[in-house]
Amino acid sequence: MSKKTLIVVGAIIAVIVIYALNTDKQAAGASATGCKVTVTADVLNARETADGNAKIVGKYLRDAQFDALPGVQNGFRKVADDKWVAAEYTQPVEGSTC
Template identity: 80%
Template sequence: MSKKTLLILGAVVLVIVVYVMNAGKQASGASATGCKVTVTADVLNARESADGNAKIVGKYLRDAQFDAMPGVQNGFRKVADGKWVAAAFTQPVAGSTC
């Protein structure tokens, strides 16, 4: 086999392995933080800090689900670095440890 064929074959195998690993995580519904929430508002603003006057850095629509950090600070739940949402408009997913 040529080097080019081996490289292509290796790339295909890598893509398949990554896909299978990711599909397994999605099927289990596992959360890296143990906390997964659902949005209960029509539109939920994500802010850059745990402050209702902080800059809006994103939006989530009703029924969106995403990982969050356990615990609430100042009425907000951290969902990523520099991204906080109002905890009152989220509901922990069943079996989640928020």
């Protein structure tokens, strides 16, 4: 085999290995933030700020799972930019570091 062929084959193998490792982490419930939660309320409102009177910007249904940031502020957990949910209606997924 030529050097060029070996490089191409090596690159393809590397991509496959990286993809397989990432898929295993996702299947195990891995989270980019280390914190993944489950909704315990029938419907959980996502708000623009960590305030129960803030504008509703989304909703989650019971048993929905999503990434969140570790820690709670003013009784709310940040789940995305300008998106907060009441922490009392979420439960960290087992093995999560919330």
